[in-house]
Amino acid sequence: YTDDGYHWGFMFSNALDIINGKIPFKEIFIEYGIFSTIIHSLTLLVFKKNILSLMMVTCLLYSLSIMLIGSITQRFTLNKYLGFLSTFVIFMIYPWPVSPWPNFASFFFIILFCYFYILEGKKFNYLSGIALALAYLSYTTVYNFIIFLFLTICLIFISLNLKRIDKTFIKKNINCLTSFIVTTIIFLIYLLYNGLFNIWLDYQKIPFIAANASDITILDRIKDYIYFLLIYSFKNFIYEPQNV
Numbered sequence: 001y002t003d004d005g006y007h008w009g010f011m012f013s014n015a016l017d018i019i020n021g022k023i024p025f026k027e028i029f030i031e032y033g034i035f036s037t038i039i040h041s042l043t044l045l046v047f048k049k050n051i052l053s054l055m056m057v058t059c060l061l062y063s064l065s066i067m068l069i070g071s072i073t074q075r076f077t078l079n080k081y082l083g084f085l086s087t088f089v090i091f092m093i094y095p096w097p098v099s100p101w102p103n104f105a106s107f108f109f110i111i112l113f114c115y116f117y118i119l120e121g122k123k124f125n126y127l128s129g130i131a132l133a134l135a136y137l138s139y140t141t142v143y144n145f146i147i148f149l150f151l152t153i154c155l156i157f158i159s160l161n162l163k164r165i166d167k168t169f170i171k172k173n174i175n176c177l178t179s180f181i182v183t184t185i186i187f188l189i190y191l192l193y194n195g196l197f198n199i200w201l202d203y204q205k206i207p208f209i210a211a212n213a214s215d216i217t218i219l220d221r222i223k224d225y226i227y228f229l230l231i232y233s234f235k236n237f238i239y240e241p242q243n244v
Helices: 009-019 034-046 054-078 078-092 101-115 124-137 146-162 168-195 197-203 206-213 218-239
Strands: none
Touching: 009 034, 009 054, 009 078, 034 054, 034 101, 054 078, 054 101, 078 101, 078 197, 124 146, 146 168, 168 197
């Protein structure tokens, strides 16, 4: 049994609403991203609406994620022991998810993007872009602050180093970006066709509404993130490893 009405109940309720034919965003409050809700709804259909199945699939996606990290590490280091070590270390730091939250689905697709990106071949270029788009659509209101900045930095880097970068690398990134944009556009066309685009845009304001309610500026958020990344995480790992 679980008494977490938010991290469990909210995800369960959204997935049931999709199954029952309610309109996303208009009739369902999808706070983060629609694709994670779609994954949850498909899970409930397969497992006869068992709420524990959401946790099973979340754990499966997380397990695949850290296994892929091991595979990526092995490709870069050419050492299978370091590949295993990277997977083992992540598992020891964070053994399993505690709720079927969208960040775990998004994490899987981000790692899948990295995995496909380092593989050779045009089809893997396109698959990496699709994976990146699915990561964005799984955790949209958070990734709005990350993914477009990431893509902008990549484009700036490529444009500043055009003479140093070979054409194969440029084509690889163009293919990846193209499939990302096409996948995202398909979602936007769905919103426009169903008259949901303006409603969806309102959802993207949620982080700003929450920040205003808490009287927190963007600069405060940046400071908090830097502190969390460089100081708090390390200190918490040393002094309170049981809470990590």
